[in-house]
Amino acid sequence: MRLIYPADTFNPKVVDEIYADEFVAAQTAGLSISIFNFEDFQEGRFCPRPAIQDGEPVLYRGWMLPPNDYARFHEAISAVGGTPVTDVSSYTLCHHLPRWYPLLTEFTSETMTFSESDDIALALTEAGWKGCFLKDYVKSLSTDAGSLVHDLSTIPNVIAKMRKYRGQIEGGLCARRIEEYDASTERRYFVWNGVAHSDSGEVPQIVAEAASRVLSPFFSVDIATRRDGALSIIELGDGQVSDRKHWSCDNLIRMFATPA
Ligand SMILES: Nc1ncnc2c1ncn2[C@@H]1O[C@H](COP(=O)(O)OP(=O)(O)O)[C@@H](O)[C@H]1O
Ligand SMILES: [Mg+2]
Incomplete structure:
Protein backbone atom coordinates (compact mmCIF):
# COMPACT_ATOMS: atom_id res chain seq x y z
CA MET A 1 0.00 0.00 0.00
CA ARG A 2 1.12 3.53 -0.74
CA LEU A 3 0.30 6.57 1.41
CA ILE A 4 -0.19 9.85 -0.42
CA TYR A 5 0.20 13.26 1.26
CA PRO A 6 -0.29 16.86 0.06
CA ALA A 7 2.89 18.81 -0.63
CA ASP A 8 3.84 22.12 0.93
CA THR A 9 2.15 24.91 -1.04
CA PHE A 10 5.36 26.93 -1.39
CA ASN A 11 7.74 24.02 -1.83
CA PRO A 12 5.99 21.24 -3.78
CA LYS A 13 8.99 18.95 -3.35
CA VAL A 14 8.33 18.42 0.37
CA VAL A 15 5.28 17.28 2.30
CA ASP A 16 3.06 19.91 3.92
CA GLU A 17 4.52 20.61 7.36
CA ILE A 18 1.32 19.50 9.11
CA TYR A 19 2.04 15.96 7.92
CA ALA A 20 5.83 16.14 8.17
CA ASP A 21 6.20 14.04 11.35
CA GLU A 22 3.79 11.42 10.10
CA PHE A 23 5.58 11.32 6.75
CA VAL A 24 8.91 10.68 8.49
CA ALA A 25 7.34 7.94 10.64
CA ALA A 26 5.93 6.28 7.53
CA GLN A 27 9.30 6.54 5.75
CA THR A 28 11.09 5.10 8.78
CA ALA A 29 8.63 2.20 8.86
CA GLY A 30 9.48 1.48 5.23
CA LEU A 31 6.06 2.29 3.75
CA SER A 32 5.76 3.54 0.17
CA ILE A 33 4.85 7.23 0.20
CA SER A 34 4.14 9.88 -2.42
CA ILE A 35 3.31 13.56 -2.26
CA PHE A 36 1.19 15.53 -4.68
CA ASN A 37 0.53 19.21 -5.28
CA PHE A 38 -2.94 19.90 -3.93
CA GLU A 39 -3.39 23.14 -5.90
CA ASP A 40 -2.45 21.35 -9.12
CA PHE A 41 -5.00 18.67 -8.33
CA GLN A 42 -7.67 21.34 -7.75
CA GLU A 43 -6.83 22.69 -11.19
CA GLY A 44 -7.12 19.28 -12.85
CA ARG A 45 -3.48 18.12 -12.83
CA PHE A 46 -2.43 15.14 -10.73
CA CYS A 47 1.18 14.13 -10.69
CA PRO A 48 2.19 12.27 -7.51
CA ARG A 49 5.92 11.87 -6.81
CA PRO A 50 7.21 9.17 -6.72
CA ALA A 51 4.74 7.83 -9.25
CA ILE A 52 2.04 5.39 -8.17
CA GLN A 53 2.71 1.84 -9.34
CA ASP A 54 0.16 -0.07 -11.41
CA GLY A 55 -2.48 -1.76 -9.25
CA GLU A 56 -1.06 -0.36 -6.01
CA PRO A 57 -3.59 0.29 -3.20
CA VAL A 58 -3.44 4.00 -2.30
CA LEU A 59 -4.47 5.60 0.98
CA TYR A 60 -4.76 9.38 1.20
CA ARG A 61 -3.77 11.40 4.27
CA GLY A 62 -4.67 15.04 3.83
CA TRP A 63 -7.24 17.81 3.83
CA MET A 64 -10.94 17.15 4.05
CA LEU A 65 -12.61 17.01 0.66
CA PRO A 66 -16.31 17.33 -0.11
CA PRO A 67 -17.55 14.03 -1.65
CA ASN A 68 -17.52 15.48 -5.20
CA ASP A 69 -13.87 16.44 -4.85
CA TYR A 70 -13.08 13.08 -3.27
CA ALA A 71 -14.72 11.45 -6.30
CA ARG A 72 -12.39 13.48 -8.57
CA PHE A 73 -9.44 12.48 -6.39
CA HIS A 74 -10.49 8.83 -6.59
CA GLU A 75 -10.65 9.13 -10.38
CA ALA A 76 -7.26 10.83 -10.51
CA ILE A 77 -5.61 8.00 -8.52
CA SER A 78 -7.28 5.39 -10.72
CA ALA A 79 -6.21 7.25 -13.86
CA VAL A 80 -2.54 6.90 -12.87
CA GLY A 81 -2.98 3.18 -12.19
CA GLY A 82 -3.59 3.15 -8.42
CA THR A 83 -6.46 1.53 -6.54
CA PRO A 84 -7.90 3.86 -3.89
CA VAL A 85 -8.37 1.96 -0.61
CA THR A 86 -11.53 3.93 0.20
CA ASP A 87 -14.25 4.22 -2.42
CA VAL A 88 -16.40 7.35 -2.68
CA SER A 89 -19.41 5.85 -0.97
CA SER A 90 -17.32 4.64 2.02
CA TYR A 91 -15.72 8.08 2.24
CA THR A 92 -19.07 9.82 2.38
CA THR A 105 -28.32 5.96 16.51
CA GLU A 106 -28.44 4.48 20.00
CA PHE A 107 -24.81 5.40 20.74
CA THR A 108 -24.83 9.05 19.73
CA SER A 109 -26.69 12.30 20.29
CA GLU A 110 -30.17 12.37 18.72
CA THR A 111 -29.95 14.27 15.44
CA MET A 112 -32.38 15.98 13.07
CA THR A 113 -31.19 16.83 9.56
CA PHE A 114 -32.18 19.93 7.59
CA SER A 115 -31.53 21.72 4.33
CA GLU A 116 -30.35 25.32 4.36
CA SER A 117 -33.77 26.61 3.34
CA ASP A 118 -35.65 24.90 6.20
CA ASP A 119 -37.02 26.85 9.15
CA ILE A 120 -34.93 24.90 11.65
CA ALA A 121 -36.01 26.90 14.72
CA LEU A 122 -39.67 26.26 13.92
CA ALA A 123 -39.15 22.55 13.33
CA LEU A 124 -37.17 22.15 16.56
CA THR A 125 -39.75 24.13 18.55
CA GLU A 126 -42.50 21.90 17.16
CA ALA A 127 -40.45 18.87 18.23
CA GLY A 128 -40.16 20.30 21.75
CA TRP A 129 -36.44 21.10 21.57
CA LYS A 130 -35.21 24.12 23.59
CA GLY A 131 -31.67 24.15 22.21
CA CYS A 132 -29.29 22.14 20.07
CA PHE A 133 -25.72 21.57 18.95
CA LEU A 134 -25.74 22.80 15.35
CA LYS A 135 -23.23 21.76 12.68
CA ASP A 136 -23.23 21.09 8.98
CA TYR A 137 -22.81 17.51 7.71
CA VAL A 138 -19.10 17.69 8.58
CA LYS A 139 -17.95 20.35 11.03
CA SER A 140 -19.12 22.36 14.00
CA LEU A 141 -18.48 26.05 14.53
CA SER A 142 -15.50 26.48 16.83
CA THR A 143 -15.55 30.27 17.15
CA ASP A 144 -17.41 32.53 19.60
CA ALA A 145 -20.27 30.68 21.28
CA GLY A 146 -19.70 27.96 18.69
CA SER A 147 -22.28 25.36 17.80
CA LEU A 148 -24.09 25.35 21.14
CA VAL A 149 -27.50 26.97 20.66
CA HIS A 150 -29.51 27.73 23.81
CA ASP A 151 -31.90 30.15 22.12
CA LEU A 152 -33.36 28.71 18.91
CA SER A 153 -33.98 32.19 17.46
CA THR A 154 -30.18 32.59 17.11
CA ILE A 155 -29.91 29.69 14.63
CA PRO A 156 -29.78 31.93 11.50
CA ASN A 157 -26.84 33.82 13.08
CA VAL A 158 -25.01 30.58 13.81
CA ILE A 159 -25.55 29.43 10.22
CA ALA A 160 -24.33 32.80 8.91
CA LYS A 161 -21.14 32.40 10.98
CA MET A 162 -20.66 28.86 9.67
CA ARG A 163 -20.90 30.19 6.12
CA LYS A 164 -18.44 32.93 6.95
CA TYR A 165 -15.81 30.79 8.68
CA ARG A 166 -16.22 27.53 6.75
CA GLY A 167 -16.85 29.21 3.40
CA GLN A 168 -19.89 27.03 2.75
CA ILE A 169 -22.41 24.78 4.42
CA GLU A 170 -21.40 21.26 3.41
CA GLY A 171 -24.38 19.02 2.64
CA GLY A 172 -26.92 20.60 4.97
CA LEU A 173 -27.45 21.15 8.68
CA CYS A 174 -27.66 18.80 11.64
CA ALA A 175 -29.31 19.77 14.92
CA ARG A 176 -28.11 17.47 17.69
CA ARG A 177 -29.36 17.10 21.27
CA ILE A 178 -27.03 18.95 23.60
CA GLU A 179 -25.02 16.45 25.64
CA GLU A 180 -22.89 17.13 28.69
N1 LIG B 1 -24.33 17.07 20.95
C1 LIG B 1 -23.36 17.78 21.56
N2 LIG B 1 -23.64 18.46 22.71
C2 LIG B 1 -22.66 19.16 23.33
N3 LIG B 1 -21.39 19.26 22.91
C3 LIG B 1 -21.07 18.61 21.79
C4 LIG B 1 -22.04 17.85 21.05
N4 LIG B 1 -21.42 17.30 19.97
C5 LIG B 1 -20.15 17.71 20.04
N5 LIG B 1 -19.91 18.49 21.12
C6 LIG B 1 -18.62 19.09 21.52
O1 LIG B 1 -18.15 19.89 20.47
C7 LIG B 1 -16.89 19.39 19.97
C8 LIG B 1 -16.88 19.44 18.46
O2 LIG B 1 -17.95 18.63 17.96
P1 LIG B 1 -17.78 17.64 16.74
O3 LIG B 1 -19.09 17.01 16.47
O4 LIG B 1 -16.63 16.74 17.00
O5 LIG B 1 -17.48 18.66 15.59
P2 LIG B 1 -16.21 18.86 14.67
O6 LIG B 1 -16.53 18.08 13.45
O7 LIG B 1 -16.15 20.31 14.42
O8 LIG B 1 -14.99 18.30 15.37
C9 LIG B 1 -16.80 17.95 20.50
O9 LIG B 1 -15.45 17.59 20.69
C10 LIG B 1 -17.58 18.01 21.79
O10 LIG B 1 -16.75 18.46 22.84
MG1 LIG C 1 -14.76 16.53 16.17
Whole structure:
Protein backbone atom coordinates (compact mmCIF):
# COMPACT_ATOMS: atom_id res chain seq x y z
CA MET A 1 0.00 0.00 0.00
CA ARG A 2 1.12 3.53 -0.74
CA LEU A 3 0.30 6.57 1.41
CA ILE A 4 -0.19 9.85 -0.42
CA TYR A 5 0.20 13.26 1.26
CA PRO A 6 -0.29 16.86 0.06
CA ALA A 7 2.89 18.81 -0.63
CA ASP A 8 3.84 22.12 0.93
CA THR A 9 2.15 24.91 -1.04
CA PHE A 10 5.36 26.93 -1.39
CA ASN A 11 7.74 24.02 -1.83
CA PRO A 12 5.99 21.24 -3.78
CA LYS A 13 8.99 18.95 -3.35
CA VAL A 14 8.33 18.42 0.37
CA VAL A 15 5.28 17.28 2.30
CA ASP A 16 3.06 19.91 3.92
CA GLU A 17 4.52 20.61 7.36
CA ILE A 18 1.32 19.50 9.11
CA TYR A 19 2.04 15.96 7.92
CA ALA A 20 5.83 16.14 8.17
CA ASP A 21 6.20 14.04 11.35
CA GLU A 22 3.79 11.42 10.10
CA PHE A 23 5.58 11.32 6.75
CA VAL A 24 8.91 10.68 8.49
CA ALA A 25 7.34 7.94 10.64
CA ALA A 26 5.93 6.28 7.53
CA GLN A 27 9.30 6.54 5.75
CA THR A 28 11.09 5.10 8.78
CA ALA A 29 8.63 2.20 8.86
CA GLY A 30 9.48 1.48 5.23
CA LEU A 31 6.06 2.29 3.75
CA SER A 32 5.76 3.54 0.17
CA ILE A 33 4.85 7.23 0.20
CA SER A 34 4.14 9.88 -2.42
CA ILE A 35 3.31 13.56 -2.26
CA PHE A 36 1.19 15.53 -4.68
CA ASN A 37 0.53 19.21 -5.28
CA PHE A 38 -2.94 19.90 -3.93
CA GLU A 39 -3.39 23.14 -5.90
CA ASP A 40 -2.45 21.35 -9.12
CA PHE A 41 -5.00 18.67 -8.33
CA GLN A 42 -7.67 21.34 -7.75
CA GLU A 43 -6.83 22.69 -11.19
CA GLY A 44 -7.12 19.28 -12.85
CA ARG A 45 -3.48 18.12 -12.83
CA PHE A 46 -2.43 15.14 -10.73
CA CYS A 47 1.18 14.13 -10.69
CA PRO A 48 2.19 12.27 -7.51
CA ARG A 49 5.92 11.87 -6.81
CA PRO A 50 7.21 9.17 -6.72
CA ALA A 51 4.74 7.83 -9.25
CA ILE A 52 2.04 5.39 -8.17
CA GLN A 53 2.71 1.84 -9.34
CA ASP A 54 0.16 -0.07 -11.41
CA GLY A 55 -2.48 -1.76 -9.25
CA GLU A 56 -1.06 -0.36 -6.01
CA PRO A 57 -3.59 0.29 -3.20
CA VAL A 58 -3.44 4.00 -2.30
CA LEU A 59 -4.47 5.60 0.98
CA TYR A 60 -4.76 9.38 1.20
CA ARG A 61 -3.77 11.40 4.27
CA GLY A 62 -4.67 15.04 3.83
CA TRP A 63 -7.24 17.81 3.83
CA MET A 64 -10.94 17.15 4.05
CA LEU A 65 -12.61 17.01 0.66
CA PRO A 66 -16.31 17.33 -0.11
CA PRO A 67 -17.55 14.03 -1.65
CA ASN A 68 -17.52 15.48 -5.20
CA ASP A 69 -13.87 16.44 -4.85
CA TYR A 70 -13.08 13.08 -3.27
CA ALA A 71 -14.72 11.45 -6.30
CA ARG A 72 -12.39 13.48 -8.57
CA PHE A 73 -9.44 12.48 -6.39
CA HIS A 74 -10.49 8.83 -6.59
CA GLU A 75 -10.65 9.13 -10.38
CA ALA A 76 -7.26 10.83 -10.51
CA ILE A 77 -5.61 8.00 -8.52
CA SER A 78 -7.28 5.39 -10.72
CA ALA A 79 -6.21 7.25 -13.86
CA VAL A 80 -2.54 6.90 -12.87
CA GLY A 81 -2.98 3.18 -12.19
CA GLY A 82 -3.59 3.15 -8.42
CA THR A 83 -6.46 1.53 -6.54
CA PRO A 84 -7.90 3.86 -3.89
CA VAL A 85 -8.37 1.96 -0.61
CA THR A 86 -11.53 3.93 0.20
CA ASP A 87 -14.25 4.22 -2.42
CA VAL A 88 -16.40 7.35 -2.68
CA SER A 89 -19.41 5.85 -0.97
CA SER A 90 -17.32 4.64 2.02
CA TYR A 91 -15.72 8.08 2.24
CA THR A 92 -19.07 9.82 2.38
CA LEU A 93 -20.43 7.27 4.86
CA CYS A 94 -18.02 8.46 7.57
CA HIS A 95 -17.53 12.06 6.41
CA HIS A 96 -21.20 13.04 6.46
CA LEU A 97 -23.05 12.69 9.76
CA PRO A 98 -26.48 11.87 8.26
CA ARG A 99 -24.90 8.88 6.49
CA TRP A 100 -23.40 7.11 9.53
CA TYR A 101 -26.00 8.28 12.03
CA PRO A 102 -28.68 5.64 11.18
CA LEU A 103 -26.10 2.88 11.83
CA LEU A 104 -25.21 4.12 15.32
CA THR A 105 -28.32 5.96 16.51
CA GLU A 106 -28.44 4.48 20.00
CA PHE A 107 -24.81 5.40 20.74
CA THR A 108 -24.83 9.05 19.73
CA SER A 109 -26.69 12.30 20.29
CA GLU A 110 -30.17 12.37 18.72
CA THR A 111 -29.95 14.27 15.44
CA MET A 112 -32.38 15.98 13.07
CA THR A 113 -31.19 16.83 9.56
CA PHE A 114 -32.18 19.93 7.59
CA SER A 115 -31.53 21.72 4.33
CA GLU A 116 -30.35 25.32 4.36
CA SER A 117 -33.77 26.61 3.34
CA ASP A 118 -35.65 24.90 6.20
CA ASP A 119 -37.02 26.85 9.15
CA ILE A 120 -34.93 24.90 11.65
CA ALA A 121 -36.01 26.90 14.72
CA LEU A 122 -39.67 26.26 13.92
CA ALA A 123 -39.15 22.55 13.33
CA LEU A 124 -37.17 22.15 16.56
CA THR A 125 -39.75 24.13 18.55
CA GLU A 126 -42.50 21.90 17.16
CA ALA A 127 -40.45 18.87 18.23
CA GLY A 128 -40.16 20.30 21.75
CA TRP A 129 -36.44 21.10 21.57
CA LYS A 130 -35.21 24.12 23.59
CA GLY A 131 -31.67 24.15 22.21
CA CYS A 132 -29.29 22.14 20.07
CA PHE A 133 -25.72 21.57 18.95
CA LEU A 134 -25.74 22.80 15.35
CA LYS A 135 -23.23 21.76 12.68
CA ASP A 136 -23.23 21.09 8.98
CA TYR A 137 -22.81 17.51 7.71
CA VAL A 138 -19.10 17.69 8.58
CA LYS A 139 -17.95 20.35 11.03
CA SER A 140 -19.12 22.36 14.00
CA LEU A 141 -18.48 26.05 14.53
CA SER A 142 -15.50 26.48 16.83
CA THR A 143 -15.55 30.27 17.15
CA ASP A 144 -17.41 32.53 19.60
CA ALA A 145 -20.27 30.68 21.28
CA GLY A 146 -19.70 27.96 18.69
CA SER A 147 -22.28 25.36 17.80
CA LEU A 148 -24.09 25.35 21.14
CA VAL A 149 -27.50 26.97 20.66
CA HIS A 150 -29.51 27.73 23.81
CA ASP A 151 -31.90 30.15 22.12
CA LEU A 152 -33.36 28.71 18.91
CA SER A 153 -33.98 32.19 17.46
CA THR A 154 -30.18 32.59 17.11
CA ILE A 155 -29.91 29.69 14.63
CA PRO A 156 -29.78 31.93 11.50
CA ASN A 157 -26.84 33.82 13.08
CA VAL A 158 -25.01 30.58 13.81
CA ILE A 159 -25.55 29.43 10.22
CA ALA A 160 -24.33 32.80 8.91
CA LYS A 161 -21.14 32.40 10.98
CA MET A 162 -20.66 28.86 9.67
CA ARG A 163 -20.90 30.19 6.12
CA LYS A 164 -18.44 32.93 6.95
CA TYR A 165 -15.81 30.79 8.68
CA ARG A 166 -16.22 27.53 6.75
CA GLY A 167 -16.85 29.21 3.40
CA GLN A 168 -19.89 27.03 2.75
CA ILE A 169 -22.41 24.78 4.42
CA GLU A 170 -21.40 21.26 3.41
CA GLY A 171 -24.38 19.02 2.64
CA GLY A 172 -26.92 20.60 4.97
CA LEU A 173 -27.45 21.15 8.68
CA CYS A 174 -27.66 18.80 11.64
CA ALA A 175 -29.31 19.77 14.92
CA ARG A 176 -28.11 17.47 17.69
CA ARG A 177 -29.36 17.10 21.27
CA ILE A 178 -27.03 18.95 23.60
CA GLU A 179 -25.02 16.45 25.64
CA GLU A 180 -22.89 17.13 28.69
CA TYR A 181 -19.58 15.47 27.92
CA ASP A 182 -16.68 15.36 30.31
CA ALA A 183 -14.15 17.04 28.01
CA SER A 184 -11.21 15.28 29.70
CA THR A 185 -12.59 11.90 28.57
CA GLU A 186 -12.74 12.66 24.82
CA ARG A 187 -10.71 10.07 22.90
CA ARG A 188 -10.19 9.21 19.26
CA TYR A 189 -10.01 5.64 17.96
CA PHE A 190 -9.28 4.47 14.45
CA VAL A 191 -10.88 1.55 12.66
CA TRP A 192 -8.61 0.00 10.05
CA ASN A 193 -9.91 -2.85 7.90
CA GLY A 194 -12.74 -3.58 10.32
CA VAL A 195 -10.55 -3.66 13.43
CA ALA A 196 -10.73 -0.90 16.05
CA HIS A 197 -7.42 0.45 17.35
CA SER A 198 -6.57 2.54 20.39
CA ASP A 199 -3.39 4.60 20.77
CA SER A 200 -3.19 3.31 24.34
CA GLY A 201 -5.35 1.03 26.46
CA GLU A 202 -8.40 -1.00 25.63
CA VAL A 203 -10.89 -0.37 22.84
CA PRO A 204 -14.32 0.33 24.43
CA GLN A 205 -17.20 -1.89 23.33
CA ILE A 206 -19.03 1.06 21.73
CA VAL A 207 -16.07 1.56 19.36
CA ALA A 208 -15.89 -2.16 18.56
CA GLU A 209 -19.60 -1.96 17.75
CA ALA A 210 -18.98 0.94 15.35
CA ALA A 211 -16.21 -1.14 13.73
CA SER A 212 -18.61 -3.98 13.08
CA ARG A 213 -21.50 -1.85 11.80
CA VAL A 214 -19.74 0.71 9.63
CA LEU A 215 -18.26 -0.84 6.52
CA SER A 216 -15.51 1.54 5.56
CA PRO A 217 -11.81 0.57 5.42
CA PHE A 218 -10.49 3.47 7.50
CA PHE A 219 -12.34 5.80 9.83
CA SER A 220 -12.08 7.57 13.17
CA VAL A 221 -14.48 7.27 16.08
CA ASP A 222 -14.56 10.00 18.73
CA ILE A 223 -16.14 9.15 22.03
CA ALA A 224 -16.56 10.77 25.45
CA THR A 225 -18.17 10.00 28.78
CA ARG A 226 -21.43 11.82 29.38
CA ARG A 227 -22.35 13.33 32.74
CA ASP A 228 -24.59 10.27 33.40
CA GLY A 229 -21.53 8.03 33.07
CA ALA A 230 -22.44 6.47 29.70
CA LEU A 231 -19.95 6.43 26.85
CA SER A 232 -21.22 8.22 23.77
CA ILE A 233 -20.01 8.56 20.17
CA ILE A 234 -19.41 12.23 19.35
CA GLU A 235 -18.69 11.73 15.69
CA LEU A 236 -17.16 9.55 13.01
CA GLY A 237 -14.75 10.82 10.38
CA ASP A 238 -13.09 9.33 7.32
CA GLY A 239 -9.66 8.27 8.57
CA GLN A 240 -7.85 9.72 5.57
CA VAL A 241 -8.87 13.26 6.56
CA SER A 242 -8.91 12.85 10.36
CA ASP A 243 -6.35 14.57 12.59
CA ARG A 244 -4.26 12.24 14.69
CA LYS A 245 -5.27 14.19 17.83
CA HIS A 246 -3.53 12.43 20.77
CA TRP A 247 -2.20 9.59 18.58
CA SER A 248 1.54 9.37 18.04
CA CYS A 249 2.68 9.16 14.42
CA ASP A 250 4.32 5.81 15.15
CA ASN A 251 1.12 4.28 16.53
CA LEU A 252 -0.89 5.45 13.54
CA ILE A 253 1.65 4.18 11.03
CA ARG A 254 2.09 0.88 12.92
CA MET A 255 -1.66 0.32 12.60
CA PHE A 256 -1.38 0.26 8.79
CA ALA A 257 0.95 -2.71 9.08
CA THR A 258 -1.53 -4.80 11.08
CA PRO A 259 -3.23 -7.61 9.17
CA ALA A 260 -6.96 -7.35 8.47
N1 LIG B 1 -24.33 17.07 20.95
C1 LIG B 1 -23.36 17.78 21.56
N2 LIG B 1 -23.64 18.46 22.71
C2 LIG B 1 -22.66 19.16 23.33
N3 LIG B 1 -21.39 19.26 22.91
C3 LIG B 1 -21.07 18.61 21.79
C4 LIG B 1 -22.04 17.85 21.05
N4 LIG B 1 -21.42 17.30 19.97
C5 LIG B 1 -20.15 17.71 20.04
N5 LIG B 1 -19.91 18.49 21.12
C6 LIG B 1 -18.62 19.09 21.52
O1 LIG B 1 -18.15 19.89 20.47
C7 LIG B 1 -16.89 19.39 19.97
C8 LIG B 1 -16.88 19.44 18.46
O2 LIG B 1 -17.95 18.63 17.96
P1 LIG B 1 -17.78 17.64 16.74
O3 LIG B 1 -19.09 17.01 16.47
O4 LIG B 1 -16.63 16.74 17.00
O5 LIG B 1 -17.48 18.66 15.59
P2 LIG B 1 -16.21 18.86 14.67
O6 LIG B 1 -16.53 18.08 13.45
O7 LIG B 1 -16.15 20.31 14.42
O8 LIG B 1 -14.99 18.30 15.37
C9 LIG B 1 -16.80 17.95 20.50
O9 LIG B 1 -15.45 17.59 20.69
C10 LIG B 1 -17.58 18.01 21.79
O10 LIG B 1 -16.75 18.46 22.84
MG1 LIG C 1 -14.76 16.53 16.17
